[in-house]
Amino acid sequence: MTALAAILVRDMRIAVRVGGGALMGVLFFLVVAAMVPFAVGPDLALLKRIGPAILWLAALLASLLALDRLFAADHEDGSLDLILMGHAPLELVVAVKGVAHWLTTGLPLVVAAPIIGLFLNLDAPAEAALALTLLAGTPALTFIGLIGAAIAVTLRRGGLLLAVLVLPLTVPVLIFGVAAANAAVSGPVPFGTPFTILCALTLASLVVGPFAAAAALRQEME
Amino acid sequence: MPVIDFANPSRFLNVANRAIPWFGGAAVLAFAFGLNQAVVAPDDYQQGATVKIMFLHVPGAWLGMLGWAVMTVAALGTLVWRHPLADVTAKAAAPIGAAFTLMCLVTGSLWGRPMWGTYWVWDARLTSVLVLFLLYLGVIAVWRTVEDPSRAARAAAILTIVGALDLPIIKFSVDWWNTLHQPASVFRAGGPTIHPTILMPLLIMTVAFTLLFVTLLLAAMRNEILRRRVRTLRLMQASAAA
Amino acid sequence: MRLTASNLACRRGGRDVFADVSFSNGSGEILAIRGRNGAGKSSLLRMVVGLVRIAHGRLALEGGDPELTIGEQAHYLGHQDAFKPSLSVRENLQFWAEFLGGGAADLREPLAAVGLDPLADLPAAYLSAGQRRRLSIARLIAVKRPIWLLDEPVNALDAAAQESLTAFMRAHLAGGGLILAATHGPIRLPPVREVWLDQAPSPQAAGEEP
Numbered sequence: 001m002t003a004l005a006a007i008l009v010r011d012m013r014i015a016v017r018v019g020g021g022a023l024m025g026v027l028f029f030l031v032v033a034a035m036v037p038f039a040v041g042p043d044l045a046l047l048k049r050i051g052p053a054i055l056w057l058a059a060l061l062a063s064l065l066a067l068d069r070l071f072a073a074d075h076e077d078g079s080l081d082l083i084l085m086g087h088a089p090l091e092l093v094v095a096v097k098g099v100a101h102w103l104t105t106g107l108p109l110v111v112a113a114p115i116i117g118l119f120l121n122l123d124a125p126a127e128a129a130l131a132l133t134l135l136a137g138t139p140a141l142t143f144i145g146l147i148g149a150a151i152a153v154t155l156r157r158g159g160l161l162l163a164v165l166v167l168p169l170t171v172p173v174l175i176f177g178v179a180a181a182n183a184a185v186s187g188p189v190p191f192g193t194p195f196t197i198l199c200a201l202t203l204a205s206l207v208v209g210p211f212a213a214a215a216a217l218r219q220e221m222e
Numbered sequence: 223m224p225v226i227d228f229a230n231p232s233r234f235l236n237v238a239n240r241a242i243p244w245f246g247g248a249a250v251l252a253f254a255f256g257l258n259q260a261v262v263a264p265d266d267y268q269q270g271a272t273v274k275i276m277f278l279h280v281p282g283a284w285l286g287m288l289g290w291a292v293m294t295v296a297a298l299g300t301l302v303w304r305h306p307l308a309d310v311t312a313k314a315a316a317p318i319g320a321a322f323t324l325m326c327l328v329t330g331s332l333w334g335r336p337m338w339g340t341y342w343v344w345d346a347r348l349t350s351v352l353v354l355f356l357l358y359l360g361v362i363a364v365w366r367t368v369e370d371p372s373r374a375a376r377a378a379a380i381l382t383i384v385g386a387l388d389l390p391i392i393k394f395s396v397d398w399w400n401t402l403h404q405p406a407s408v409f410r411a412g413g414p415t416i417h418p419t420i421l422m423p424l425l426i427m428t429v430a431f432t433l434l435f436v437t438l439l440l441a442a443m444r445n446e447i448l449r450r451r452v453r454t455l456r457l458m459q460a461s462a463a464a
Numbered sequence: 465m466r467l468t469a470s471n472l473a474c475r476r477g478g479r480d481v482f483a484d485v486s487f488s489n490g491s492g493e494i495l496a497i498r499g500r501n502g503a504g505k506s507s508l509l510r511m512v513v514g515l516v517r518i519a520h521g522r523l524a525l526e527g528g529d530p531e532l533t534i535g536e537q538a539h540y541l542g543h544q545d546a547f548k549p550s551l552s553v554r555e556n557l558q559f560w561a562e563f564l565g566g567g568a569a570d571l572r573e574p575l576a577a578v579g580l581d582p583l584a585d586l587p588a589a590y591l592s593a594g595q596r597r598r599l600s601i602a603r604l605i606a607v608k609r610p611i612w613l614l615d616e617p618v619n620a621l622d623a624a625a626q627e628s629l630t631a632f633m634r635a636h637l638a639g640g641g642l643i644l645a646a647t648h649g650p651i652r653l654p655p656v657r658e659v660w661l662d663q664a665p666s667p668q669a670a671g672e673e674p
Contacts, residue, residue: 006562010551017550024367027359034356042344078544081515085535087565118331118341119352221515369589460590463582 003088004096011100014073015066022104025062026112032058033116044121051120052130052181056174058116059109059134060141064163066105067145070097071153071217080153080221090217095210098139098146106138129184129191133198137177140202143209144169150216173201231447234307238444245437252430259423266420275333277424280408281431282326286354287389288435289319293361294386297379307443309375310450312382313365314442318435320358327355338402346395347403350388357385371450465527465610466490467512467534467642473520474507481507483520487659489644491527491610492637494653497646499661505646506542508661509613512644513540528610538611539604543619545596546603549589553580556588557602564607574606578628593620601629604636612636614645 001009016022036054037047047054074080083093113134114127122130148166152158179194256277266273292315299308330348331341342348361378368374396405408414414421466488473483481504489495497505510516512523514535528537547556557571575581578598583591591599597620604612612633618626633643634653645651 001562003563003565006559010548010555010559013555014548014550024363027363030359031356034352037344037349042349044340044343047344076544077548078542078546079548081510081513081540081542081544082546082560082564084515085513085538085540086563087532087536088563121340121342456586456590460583460586460595461592463579463595 003086004092007083007088007093007096008100011097012104015100015104022108025066025105026108028065029055029058029062029109029112030116032061033119037120047120048122048126051117051122052126052133052185053178054120055113055117055130056134056137056178056181059106059113059138060167060170060174062109063105063138063141064145064166065159066101067142067149067166068152068159068162070101070146070149071213072149072155072158075153075220080217084218084221090214091210094146094150094213094217095143095206098143098209101145102139102142106142109138110134123185126181126185130181133177133180133195136195136198136202137173140173140198140205141170143202143205144173146209146213147216150213150220153217154220173198173205176201231306231310235444235447238440242437242440242444245433245440249430249433249437252426252433256423256426256430259426263419263423269337272333272336273420275329276420277427279326279329279333280424281428282322282329283351283392284428285431285435286319286323286326286351286358287392288432289315289322290354290358290382290386290389292439293319293382297382300375300379301383309371310443310446311439312375312378314439314446316358316362316365316378318438318442320355320362322431322435323351323355323358327351343402345401345403346399347392347401350392350395354385354388354392357381357388361385371453465525465640465642467611467644468524468526469512469521470523471521472508472511472518472523474504474511474516475519476507476516482661485521485659485661487657489642489657491640491642494633494637494643494645494651494656496651496656496658497644497661498648498658503662505661506615509540509542509615509644509646513538513613515540525611534611537609538613539607539609541600541604541612541614541617543615545600547588547591547596547599549587551588552585553588553591553599554584556599557606560603561606564603564609571606574602577605577632578602579625594622594625597621598625598628601632605632610641612641612643612645614643614647616647617645618647618649 033054036050040046040050071080074083084090086093110131114131117127117130145162145166147169148162149158151165152162155161176194176198179189180191180198183189183194184191260274260277263274265271293312296308296312296315299305300312327348330351334343335341361381364378364381365374368377393406393409395401396403407416408421408424416424467490468488470486471483472485474481482499485508487495497508499505507516511518512534514533523534525534525537528534546560551559554571554575557575561571571584572581575584578601580595580598580602583595588596588599601617617629621629630652637643637653
């Protein structure tokens with residue numbers, strides 16, 4: 001197995017075995033989505049209108065939670081030192097860790113979202129659009145989050161700083177994700193327009209995220 | 223044999239090994255009888271055959287609540303009396319209770335769609351059962367996340383006792399609030415309001431599901447005891463090879 | 465192969481940790497890095513590996529692979545053991561063997577060499593401190609790299625394990641490798657040169673064993 005494949009397998013094994021496994025993110029997603037009707041009231045028409053936005057926000061927060069330990073765990077047990085001594089470039093290692101994070105956190109959210117959409121009274125076209133936008137957008141959330149996770153790696157309670165750093169960077173993804181999900185259901189704008197921009201944002205983050213995160217990690221290590 | 227003797231895990235394993243086949247067999251018979259009665263029972267004049275979802279939905283609700291009640295008693299056992307089997311009971315009961323609650327939610331949702339036009343509505347009864355389901359998932363998460371089993375037991379016990387507040391809310395939600403869900407029809411002051419031709423299959427199916435619950439609980443407790451023994455053996459193996 | 469350092473200086477957290485450190489270490493030679501606690505022994509090792517920036521001075525490797533950095537041709541045995549508690553002993557070692565490249569396909573030999581093969585499928589969380597150290601040492605045996613940088617290597621090891629480690633180090637030197645070790649205790653492997661980070665060498669000349 002190559003070095004990068006070894007990192008992918010290791011990270012996925014750890015994600016599945018530790019801390020309640022991959023389903024913890026889905027559980028958080030479900031709980032947050034369930035909180036909103038308590039806050040805004042049970043008006044089904046209102047929930048249907050804001051449903052995609054609620055689910056996008058919940059997906060964003062759920063993705064963020066699992067990022068906290070992404071680099072911090074390796075830093076604390078000395079694995080990061082050895083990773084820097086491997087032959088694989090740090091940028092690729094970071095990208096592969098991002099892929100592992102998305103497969104174990106983001107992808108389960110995409111699968112769970114339509115089910116949770118039922119609670120918010122979303123109908124079939126809205127559910128389909130939501131799932132598609134989450135599929136295209138959650139990788140961006142992960143890869144942008146890598147940057148914050150790398151910057152906060154040496155901090156004990158880095159979780160809050162991580163959120164403060166990452167959330168503003170994810171605003172474009174949030175805007176276009178929700179716009180695309182809503183466009184499929186209502187509004188004059190066709191689904192394709194915000195959706196292609198969302199895809200572009202994701203592709204850009206796949207490149208920018210690992211480079212920025214690797215640079216941040218190197219700075220922190222010194 | 224006094225009940226306190228079952229506190230010994232080994233003795234419990236012996237009893238469980240003998241009891242599980244009996245409870246399982248009884249459950250199978252009860253299901254056979256109950257399903258037969260359910261199929262034979264008359265259709266509702268308004269809802270047609272969909273009313274028979276009740277035979278899954280109502281037992282699911284009762285057993286979901288029974289599961290939490292079992293966990294609450296076990297939680298008291300852990301915190302107050304430090305009974306050795308209490309931890310095991312609480313951990314084993316959680317996924318089973320969660321599964322029954324999920325069955326209640328899903329069957330209710332499928333039943334509600336033709337009747338109310340929607341899969342879900344945020345009324346008091348449905349919401350409090352959903353909260354129960356989320357509490358179950360939370361307790362299961364505590365069991366899976368905390369490494370040390372006895373610390374996990376105490377944390378889960380506290381959460382369980384606090385969460386038990388949800389049970390009376392579920393029961394009385396249809397009385398206290400104006401809900402879309404129908405009011406109580408079986409356990410109410412004036413006696414059941416359901417016609418016997420529907421009530422009998424319902425009770426038989428409930429008995430069947432309860433026997434299933436007991437069978438699954440005993441089997442899960444047995445598994446948990448064996449799992450803990452494996453863990454102890456591994457710890458001993460690691461320290462022996464030092 | 466020869467590793468040469470000239471006038472190395474280190475600054476961490478705004479203070480000068482050490483300055484003007486020079487040494488030369490060749491194949492088959494072991495260099496002991498001495499100094500009191502806080503003198504910067506760990507920092508020097510990490511500087512050679514590339515984890516700490518060189519504030520001043522030069523570090524050069526002759527005879528190695530010119531395409532690779534020093535760190536990519538070295539093993540670093542630091543204070544931490546770099547293992548994941550949720551993976552088994554075998555899975556941990558297998559990961560490093562695959563990631564660091566050129567790792568042994570058969571892990572039984574390194575695991576047996578450090579005496580961990582009966583525990584190979586146990587989750588690493590069950591290991592004692594000494595066993596974890598031995599797992600780290602197994603990494604050095606499983607993946608062949610010419611330079612070994614050892615930071616207090618005998619920490620947490622009992623007498624038998626220390627003997628084992630000395631044997632591994634002897635074999636590594638015999639195979640043309642070189643070792644830099646930061647340690648307080650004596651090193652029972654000739655020839656030993658010493659570099660002191662904070663004081664003049666003790667009256668006992670470098671290379672003599674008690």
